[in-house]
Amino acid sequence: MTKYDDMSREELETLKAQLEEEYARFKAKGLKLNMARGKPSSAQLDLSRPMLGILGPDADLSAADGTDCRNYGVLDGLPEAKELMAAMLDDEPENVIVLGNSSLTAMYDAVARCWAFGTLGSAPWCTLPSVKWICPVPGYDRHFGVTEAFGIEMIPVPMGEDGPDMDEVERLAASDVSVKGIWCVPKYSNPGGVTYSDEVVRRLASMECAAEDFRIFWDNAYAVHHLYGETERQDTLLDIAAACRDAGTEDRYFKFASTSKVTFPGAGVAAVAASPANVAEIKRRMSAQCIGHDKLNQLRHVRFLKDAAGIAEHMRKHADIIRPKFELVARKLEEGLAGTGCGSWTTPRGGYFVSFDAPTGTASRAVALAKEAGVVMTGAGATWPYGKDPLDSNVRIAPTLPPLEELDTAMDVFVCCVKLAAVEKLLG
Amino acid sequence: MTKYDDMSREELETLKAQLEEEYARFKAKGLKLNMARGKPSSAQLDLSRPMLGILGPDADLSAADGTDCRNYGVLDGLPEAKELMAAMLDDEPENVIVLGNSSLTAMYDAVARCWAFGTLGSAPWCTLPSVKWICPVPGYDRHFGVTEAFGIEMIPVPMGEDGPDMDEVERLAASDVSVKGIWCVPKYSNPGGVTYSDEVVRRLASMECAAEDFRIFWDNAYAVHHLYGETERQDTLLDIAAACRDAGTEDRYFKFASTSKVTFPGAGVAAVAASPANVAEIKRRMSAQCIGHDKLNQLRHVRFLKDAAGIAEHMRKHADIIRPKFELVARKLEEGLAGTGCGSWTTPRGGYFVSFDAPTGTASRAVALAKEAGVVMTGAGATWPYGKDPLDSNVRIAPTLPPLEELDTAMDVFVCCVKLAAVEKLLG
Numbered sequence: 001m002t003k004y005d006d007m008s009r010e011e012l013e014t015l016k017a018q019l020e021e022e023y024a025r026f027k028a029k030g031l032k033l034n035m036a037r038g039k040p041s042s043a044q045l046d047l048s049r050p051m052l053g054i055l056g057p058d059a060d061l062s063a064a065d066g067t068d069c070r071n072y073g074v075l076d077g078l079p080e081a082k083e084l085m086a087a088m089l090d091d092e093p094e095n096v097i098v099l100g101n102s103s104l105t106a107m108y109d110a111v112a113r114c115w116a117f118g119t120l121g122s123a124p125w126c127t128l129p130s131v132k133w134i135c136p137v138p139g140y141d142r143h144f145g146v147t148e149a150f151g152i153e154m155i156p157v158p159m160g161e162d163g164p165d166m167d168e169v170e171r172l173a174a175s176d177v178s179v180k181g182i183w184c185v186p187k188y189s190n191p192g193g194v195t196y197s198d199e200v201v202r203r204l205a206s207m208e209c210a211a212e213d214f215r216i217f218w219d220n221a222y223a224v225h226h227l228y229g230e231t232e233r234q235d236t237l238l239d240i241a242a243a244c245r246d247a248g249t250e251d252r253y254f255k256f257a258s259t260s261k262v263t264f265p266g267a268g269v270a271a272v273a274a275s276p277a278n279v280a281e282i283k284r285r286m287s288a289q290c291i292g293h294d295k296l297n298q299l300r301h302v303r304f305l306k307d308a309a310g311i312a313e314h315m316r317k318h319a320d321i322i323r324p325k326f327e328l329v330a331r332k333l334e335e336g337l338a339g340t341g342c343g344s345w346t347t348p349r350g351g352y353f354v355s356f357d358a359p360t361g362t363a364s365r366a367v368a369l370a371k372e373a374g375v376v377m378t379g380a381g382a383t384w385p386y387g388k389d390p391l392d393s394n395v396r397i398a399p400t401l402p403p404l405e406e407l408d409t410a411m412d413v414f415v416c417c418v419k420l421a422a423v424e425k426l427l428g
Numbered sequence: 429m430t431k432y433d434d435m436s437r438e439e440l441e442t443l444k445a446q447l448e449e450e451y452a453r454f455k456a457k458g459l460k461l462n463m464a465r466g467k468p469s470s471a472q473l474d475l476s477r478p479m480l481g482i483l484g485p486d487a488d489l490s491a492a493d494g495t496d497c498r499n500y501g502v503l504d505g506l507p508e509a510k511e512l513m514a515a516m517l518d519d520e521p522e523n524v525i526v527l528g529n530s531s532l533t534a535m536y537d538a539v540a541r542c543w544a545f546g547t548l549g550s551a552p553w554c555t556l557p558s559v560k561w562i563c564p565v566p567g568y569d570r571h572f573g574v575t576e577a578f579g580i581e582m583i584p585v586p587m588g589e590d591g592p593d594m595d596e597v598e599r600l601a602a603s604d605v606s607v608k609g610i611w612c613v614p615k616y617s618n619p620g621g622v623t624y625s626d627e628v629v630r631r632l633a634s635m636e637c638a639a640e641d642f643r644i645f646w647d648n649a650y651a652v653h654h655l656y657g658e659t660e661r662q663d664t665l666l667d668i669a670a671a672c673r674d675a676g677t678e679d680r681y682f683k684f685a686s687t688s689k690v691t692f693p694g695a696g697v698a699a700v701a702a703s704p705a706n707v708a709e710i711k712r713r714m715s716a717q718c719i720g721h722d723k724l725n726q727l728r729h730v731r732f733l734k735d736a737a738g739i740a741e742h743m744r745k746h747a748d749i750i751r752p753k754f755e756l757v758a759r760k761l762e763e764g765l766a767g768t769g770c771g772s773w774t775t776p777r778g779g780y781f782v783s784f785d786a787p788t789g790t791a792s793r794a795v796a797l798a799k800e801a802g803v804v805m806t807g808a809g810a811t812w813p814y815g816k817d818p819l820d821s822n823v824r825i826a827p828t829l830p831p832l833e834e835l836d837t838a839m840d841v842f843v844c845c846v847k848l849a850a851v852e853k854l855l856g
Contacts, residue, residue: 037500039499039500040499042496045496045498045499048498049485049486050485051485052483052484052485052487052724053484053485055480056480056481056484057477057478057479057480057481058477059480068470068473069694069695070473070476070692070693070694070695071467071468071473071692071693071694072465072467072688072693072694073694074694100528100529100722101528101721101722102718102719104717104718104719105717105718108716108717108718109717112540112544112717115544115554116540116543116544116554116578117577124554126543126544126552126554126555127554142716142719145715145716146716146717148716149545149713149716149717150544260500264498264499264724265498265499265500265719266497266498266499266500266501266502266719266720266721266722266723266724267497267498267722267723267724267725285577287573288536288570288573288574288576288577289532289533289536289537289540289574289577290530290532290533290536291530291532291570291693291694292694293529293694294528294529294694294695294722294725295694295695296480296692296694296695297695297722297725
């Protein structure tokens with residue numbers, strides 16, 4: 001295909017007419033398709049239906065240590081649930097606290113505790129003149145939503161192919177005592193699908209921080225969410241806990257994970273792993289907020305997923321359902337856009353998203369066009385703090401929810417809209 | 429029986445020897461009994477076992493509006509769950525937000541939001557020089573734990589037979605702008621079993637508050653927890669929402685409830701009800717913390733409990749199990765202590781506790797004696813802010829967890845310990 005930039009005005013006008021015609025045909029179909037959020041499809045959710053039969057009316061509802069899972073108590077989770085979540089968090093059970101249904105809540109609560117109380121003896125963040133946060137971009141909109149809720153000033157730092165721009169991260173962390181943390185989705189990142197290199201992990205662990213209570217929020221949301229079964233096609237991630245221990249900064253990180261995209265979003269189990277000092281503090285603070293989380297749901301998950309091997313086997317079934325969707329997205333983008341200069345995109349080996357960069361200044365127009373034609377994408381700008389992408393370029397594609405045939409159409413619409421927005425821009 | 433105060437020193441010495449002998453016999457039994465926490469017994473938990481079969485592997489997992497309860501979303505709860513919880517909260521579904529597994533978390537989070545953000549435009553409480561709280565005593569230790577966690581100064585106000593001393597509550601609320609709230613368990617209170625009179629509810633709703641953002645934390649934990657089936661033996665409570673609307677203070681209250689002591693503690697459903705302005709604000713703030721709570725568990729509860737009538741029927745089964753325990757406690761106290769002047773106690777018509785007042789300065793000794801003999805009570809002082817009962821008198825009795833025969837022995841031990849502590853005190 002010809003690069004749009006190289007086309008004459010006349011060629012562009014002709015192309016525009018063709019694209020408008022194509023767009024009109026899509027619009028006429030009255031589509032109602034959604035690629036907005038990283039939701040599992042119905043077929044994926046069906047994989048965990050057997051879990052619902054595990055704790056029936058006559059089931060043994062006792063944990064291995066005899067705890068009656070129906071009653072109050074056990075603030076930090078059943079021992080066997082800690083073990084299960086430790087497998088996801090690449091950590092030891094004693095460093096794990098099993099929580100409720102949402103790692104987002106876990107992260108919000110972690111920020112909220114620092115806000116109200118400080119951490120490990122530091123001043124409550126609410127008493128400081130300013131709190132700032134490093135936000136690798138493109139990133140996860142709900143992360144940015146947490147820091148925005150507390151009025152924390154977010155500083156975008158570009159993501160590269162092996163993680164955030166560490167020169168910039170190091171500069172910010174070292175130079176400003178009000179910089180208190182960083183959001184990280186270190187494996188199959190949201191939305192780029194990037195896995196941090198060992199060097200990036202080590203630099204995060206060992207960098208100089210002006211704030212003694214600087215915290216890495218390590219949201220390992222896609223720890224086990226590979227698209228491919230072959231080990232050599234799976235990304236691996238250096239453990240931040242080990243890296244921090246090596247660097248003598250063992251209190252610097254909070255690791256988060258959940259089974260939201262393993263079993264049921266909203267009815268899964270979340271957990272945090274941290275250093276012994278952090279775990280002790282979290283438990284002490286949390287004891288004012290909570291008697292214990294849902295132990296029956298913990299038991300359900302333990303008996304269904306069993307262990308690391310059980311999780312891996314279950315995730316292979318997920319991969320079999322979503323891999324064709326990611327491959328379809330890659331093919332559609334390649335077929336529709338290769339050579340046009342109208343966009344670049346990632347081809348992740350895991351996670352839930354494809355990150356797409358449209359020509360500067362056209363992302364919101366493309367997303368608006370798609371919406372008008374019945375295809376809802378994540379809002380343009382959502383991958384940036386405050387929802388503001390300065391280049392108006394990045395679009396997050398979430399291919400998991402729609403069935404394959406719907407995704408096929410949705411991608412045709414999206415490609416058409418990207419091209420149309422690009423041509424409109426070039427024609428001015 | 430003779431009043432201990434009227435006994436001669438010699439009579440007291442003889443009595444002490446008898447009691448010590450009795451106590452030694454109990455101690456020799458190596459008992460391991462627990463009346464510390466308001467936990468349902470195993471028999472009560474069995475009542476909700478059928479609920480676990482309701483969402484089996486082949487169940488329809490869609491809400492009435494078609495929502496797939498397995499997936500993300502629905503921040504404020506399924507419509508049918510709102511309806512169910514509205515029945516418990518004596519409110520309308522549109523004023524209800526269905527939450528996670530714990531009303532304690534709901535209350536902590538409500539304080540935490542005011543702390544970080546203020547409410548309805550008021551200054552964040554963390555920015556104020558001082559925040560104070562009215563704490564009716566005896567009260568619920570975990571309430572006091574929430575306010576203590578935030579460094580809020582707690583001011584005890586005595587409970588009477590129809591609620592807190594309203595002259596004192598009104599004086600505090602009107603005179604000090606730093607007084608921001610009050611803890612209330614308005615029905616079958618923890619631990620006194622007191623239900624607030626209509627007049628108390630109306631005075632709380634209409635009283636002058638120096639702080640514009642004064643909030644009544646209305647923890648209706650025992651809304652449906654009657655001990656008797658006959659309507660005339662059940663307490664009724666004026667709705668604080670209606671009273672506040674009548675008084676023109678409709679944003680003054682947050683109502684809380686949960687199914688923790690209806691179905692499973694820790695695996696139940698909690699909810700908050702509030703004015704439209706408060707509900708809108710809670711949802712807005714909460715959207716940064718949470719995508720949605722456990723909708724499968726909401727669905728399970730709706731299909732099991734159905735509606736207000738279903739809840740009432742289920743609660744009658746609970747009452748049949750725990751009523752004999754409360755009656756046993758009353759009988760044991762009566763038989764063991766009537767006429768001795770060694771204590772007074774409540775005989776509630778619902779809830780989970782009996783409040784016992786030992787002679788001044790003897791509660792902690794009595795509880796320590798009981799513990800040494802293998803009977804764990806709620807710690808003396810726990811019913812007061814900071815765990816400090818200035819009279820060292822109040823003890824919370826929680827009779828629901830032990831089976832009837834164990835409770836029988838536990839109460840014998842407790843009565844013996846109360847008498848022994850009293851005699852020791854009198855002998856100086």
